[in-house]
Amino acid sequence: MDNPIAAFQQVREYTESLAAPLSPEDQTVQSMPDTSPTKWHRAHVTWFFETFVLADLESGFSPFQDDYWFLFNSYYESVGPQYARPSRGVITRPGAHEVGDYRGNVDNRMLELIDRLDEGSLTKILPTLELGFHHEQQHQELLLMDIKHVLSMNPMNPAYAGSPSPLGLAEPLGWVDIEGGLVDIGHSPGSEAGPAFCFDNELPAHQQWLTPYRIADRLVTNGEWLEFMTDGGYEQHRWWLSDGWASVKAEGWRSPLYWKQVDGVWVEHTLHGTHPINPALPVCHISHYEADAYAAWAGRRLPSEAEWEHAVRLHGGSDGNVADRETFHPRAASANRAHVIRQAIGDVWEWTASAYLPYPGYHIPDGAIGEYNGKFMSGQMVLRGGSALTPAGHTRPTYRNFFPPGARWVMSGVRLADDGQAA
Amino acid sequence: MDNPIAAFQQVREYTESLAAPLSPEDQTVQSMPDTSPTKWHRAHVTWFFETFVLADLESGFSPFQDDYWFLFNSYYESVGPQYARPSRGVITRPGAHEVGDYRGNVDNRMLELIDRLDEGSLTKILPTLELGFHHEQQHQELLLMDIKHVLSMNPMNPAYAGSPSPLGLAEPLGWVDIEGGLVDIGHSPGSEAGPAFCFDNELPAHQQWLTPYRIADRLVTNGEWLEFMTDGGYEQHRWWLSDGWASVKAEGWRSPLYWKQVDGVWVEHTLHGTHPINPALPVCHISHYEADAYAAWAGRRLPSEAEWEHAVRLHGGSDGNVADRETFHPRAASANRAHVIRQAIGDVWEWTASAYLPYPGYHIPDGAIGEYNGKFMSGQMVLRGGSALTPAGHTRPTYRNFFPPGARWVMSGVRLADDGQAA
Amino acid sequence: MDNPIAAFQQVREYTESLAAPLSPEDQTVQSMPDTSPTKWHRAHVTWFFETFVLADLESGFSPFQDDYWFLFNSYYESVGPQYARPSRGVITRPGAHEVGDYRGNVDNRMLELIDRLDEGSLTKILPTLELGFHHEQQHQELLLMDIKHVLSMNPMNPAYAGSPSPLGLAEPLGWVDIEGGLVDIGHSPGSEAGPAFCFDNELPAHQQWLTPYRIADRLVTNGEWLEFMTDGGYEQHRWWLSDGWASVKAEGWRSPLYWKQVDGVWVEHTLHGTHPINPALPVCHISHYEADAYAAWAGRRLPSEAEWEHAVRLHGGSDGNVADRETFHPRAASANRAHVIRQAIGDVWEWTASAYLPYPGYHIPDGAIGEYNGKFMSGQMVLRGGSALTPAGHTRPTYRNFFPPGARWVMSGVRLADDGQAA
């Protein structure tokens, strides 16, 4: 990180720019236990810097507000008790404006602190600082996911901002054959796999044995998903995991989340408002259960996370070319070069066949920071890639995102894989 | 109603004055399914005039906003489907300011309409107009009850407004003996029982046979309630109805709602903030189960609604003398005249021993207005009197308020009664 | 009670005769939290005598089995903790046979005790003894209600015993006009209102003021109920109390409990098996909400419990003429004498418009027996009359049965009433 002050300012300002189109009312609501209010996100990422940097290093530190210590702790048991997550939406004060004051105060203190530190001290806190940047970037995506869900509850179909992608045609789906063998998995600083920073769950770099496989060169599209629906995909138990089928029946799923039929036409709630389905775009807002059922219906399967990572390292997809990220919408696949895996970074997160578990040799770090990732390694599935809501530069091929298999408010899609043939 | 325009303006302005101290965030939140957001209350009472007056009488009527027809219908099945009540708190738009625009628009149209109507037409709509005023007054009290509950969820103990009543001593409790016999119950226009207007559930006026009884001349105080608590009132099943005892255990009740012990001192969340219990004030925010248990512990019982009404007609309590209504807090009983029933109107609603059922000869009115009261005559208990949050002039001795026996966010208290002796 | 030993033997033997057709498996199951296993009923009524008679009077008393003290206490907090009611169905031991041993042991000890007591001591315990008989009779009806529910869960449509009533035609519905005024309500020993014994909730005898009313001379029939269904009774909110309508939607009610449509024909699960609906029989297994909605649809109302009691005292219905009680099925109304209220006792319990509340002057008795009735006077509605499952001689015109308004596994039906005209 060349310039921590610039990096800090950039990440902090981007958060505020995402909240800018939202009214105080928009920023207050929690639409389900999984989501958080916008103003809570803005405050929590601020609390993170206050707790893990200022409290340690600021001389004569005292918290901006004692109660914030409790209100804006998400899940760090080591730091102290936390306000109950499902009740974040009943807290009206501090309001959106006062959260802005809190942010300004911590920004000033952080900038002053960084400015004042000598080289040695700065080097020591750089990892925590960098973790704070990436943490805030994660919440930038969550903020958008969550407000999308909040606005979807409103029968008036309000939009967040922006305008939809133009219609287009999806390219034909191609397959990339991969040989496998003993392959490198996980993050190695300085390697081609990504930048210096990574989360602890991408470590340690290690080897896995892969048998030959094939992987699709683009994502499954809305148009293909409509075929699945038309073929009775949501009505036939045979494609579904048992838990998935139970969810279909209990939740009444018959399309991706945010789709609904209006006068016989399928439309989709997006951050730009409600629009007819664009068949060329990657399907989005499906659970792992739906991804798995689709793959079974298509006679394929999901890739394991190691298969995905190895394929993308060999053949794929930086996120540098997401020109229209500000539209917050996945792109239709546009290129069709041989052996290139398209849409791997920056369209939709891709469900894999892998449960979210520690890599061989992984150890949970000591202290509160150790609660960041390790304690969630149970009951969740890994997603790879990144989405149109992921901040630029945040993700990489070794990045491990994770959600429970029934989660649908994630920007999640599916890429098919299949068994290959030994050479 | 001498001047419907003045009356309309007054009730509408009072609602806005109650919302004035609240931020957009405060006005958005629903803290439990029973409560509604402030901006919802402001919009719903407006919808009431738009639906039941303007839609009928305005030439070329069209709704201010089609979706509001659905969003702000509380429970009128005859008018159409309703947005799900427990989800009122996930609607961020229209925001508090846009609700203000809605109110302004309907106010103007209503004033224009009333102004333009000839005497005959005005006479015809006066009952609906008057119902709208009293409806809005009911929501004025609900608005305050609900925001009190919202703010109580916040660990930062925020206040709504105002300052608490001064401490004082409660007067000794006296008893008023009442002979009973065949007594008049229910509302008769022009009688001493109250003003011309009443709700349909106060009709028809009829007779009931009462055996001799006694009724307390003031409400049970916080100090007396503390004695009940100290004597193990919340720990001994013997005082409780079976459903009440189940609630004590399931909900962990050990004091009235909003009371908590801080460093050994009992304090109370109020609209003015959190303060030590004032032992001279009437106890408030208790369920019917608690009122009944207290009465059993005290060796007494609750009055029936007929006993209450008859006693207050004979010996009690206009609400003209509530000087400090704006403090939103019940008064300590201050007078001690013989045979006067004090604190009957305008302190706390008083739980009675009567289930909320139709009076003999009651018929549900036709049409949507018929849904106002009749369909709720099941599973609820009657409260009589009025509270410090009740708008001036809204209540009267025949007024029947009603809530489920477990409700505690109501401004509800208790007055004791006992069997008397035949002369 | 002329001969307590004979009375004791008779009630005890009748319980065993009701359980005789049931296998150990049948006797073990609890089909919902409201019901209890047959063997639990058999043991609990035995525990009642052991606890309230033997423990007091037997010299050197020790319980048959210490654990039974806990397992078979229904809700007597004063006696000690109780095994959780909804879990009665997971207790496999003692089995049905061992419960028989328990019954035999207590029977012998009871008979020995009664035999040995001198006149004075006997007189003193007679009220408790008699309460035990009537308590066991209540459980005889519950046993049948509950096993009916258990067997209804089985897709194989098993029968308990017996054969159905013959088809017949319902008599036309007539109306009986009643003048009202100050009438006697409640039980007075030695009066025409019934035998010497009554439950405490029928006391004290008192007066109520009734305005003129009319009451139907027979119950609503299955055939009439089908008209209500055909007319969309279960699809139109306008007939329903708000809580009732919520139940219709939440529970998916579209007919009485135990009715289902097989190949277009409505059939009914009964204790004799599953049979086509007999249109002449009284409708049964409806909730209070359904009874109220039916009455609204018919342009009538339910009688209050005082109206019912007064009408039956004047014009109605002993239960001496229930010739075919052993068929456990209500009779079609067969007589049509002027001013006779038919089917008042021994067909189906009749929902009234009255909440279950204490009579004026009622006081809960001291001690554990005080938990028998008083603590349940909340949230329930009164039913009057008696059903085909009620043991002969158990009920009377002053008898107050009570269940929550949503209960449907009760043998409950409806008789219409209406406002009358002052003479």
Add this chain to the structure above:
Amino acid sequence: MDNPIAAFQQVREYTESLAAPLSPEDQTVQSMPDTSPTKWHRAHVTWFFETFVLADLESGFSPFQDDYWFLFNSYYESVGPQYARPSRGVITRPGAHEVGDYRGNVDNRMLELIDRLDEGSLTKILPTLELGFHHEQQHQELLLMDIKHVLSMNPMNPAYAGSPSPLGLAEPLGWVDIEGGLVDIGHSPGSEAGPAFCFDNELPAHQQWLTPYRIADRLVTNGEWLEFMTDGGYEQHRWWLSDGWASVKAEGWRSPLYWKQVDGVWVEHTLHGTHPINPALPVCHISHYEADAYAAWAGRRLPSEAEWEHAVRLHGGSDGNVADRETFHPRAASANRAHVIRQAIGDVWEWTASAYLPYPGYHIPDGAIGEYNGKFMSGQMVLRGGSALTPAGHTRPTYRNFFPPGARWVMSGVRLADDGQAA
């Protein structure tokens, strides 16, 4: 399988011998949604043969009882609808005796069929037959697990049968170092890994890459678990996965299931009754969350399923030497030979660190049999080994058992592992 008739008779008789000590009442109850009544198990395994063998091959087949087709289908959507699993305990008929009749009937028809088949036809159905045997063996263990849970609900502490293991001392825990590399995983017929039969989820045999590791040579004992408890293991969040900690708080876990403290002494409900904890025996009835937390507290981790399988293939444990299987209780580790992994088969199932997912190249078989395993590969964790309740010969080193991470009524324990050092 040399003699299918003898094998069939043996497995069928063993089931009946397990049910023999149980009364009809015992056999009827379902104590939680996860468990099934004994008589349901006895009928369901019979239905399996009737559905998958007789219905295919018996000439003029008709089901023993049409309704059984529905009642005793567990989860085979392809066969038809199923009676709701959580309601299995409300079915009283067929009773235990009639289920015996059903078993006898199917046994006779099966024996007749097998006897009559020519060699070719027999060869064709052998895989289904063998699956039926192993299926029934799985239910033999479930039957015991489930009745253990049923009896645990009874405050009278009833026993199933047998007597407890003698007290003893646990051997010191040793470690076996394993080199890893590219190792064989999964079932290969004829290899040293086990007998010819396996379930589809053990296929295909494939290779995995393992880094060096160490594995404990015996299971964690009750005595060691008590140390964990004494050290505050259940009170400190730091050892727990987030979902695990949530379960600790929600379920109030503070010891393994079936342990309770009586007068300060920890006792355990077993199939022999309730006895003081034997510190030398392997700890049992712990969830995956508890196993994981224990390992974290001990500074170790759980083995992956591949690590376990590879270690046991190299160094461990047939189940031939379980001399006292009939006591249904795990053995204290008694041998201490170098490099032998003790208690690997036939004591308690061992939680691994692996989610239950398909092996590379696994495909779900076509037809109803395809529902046996594949559709459950979501949300569960793998257990390896076998328990004292597992029928002799049923399990093998490649056997993959699986349960949700919160399940505790399984005979489940824990063996520690650790990272090794590259040679």
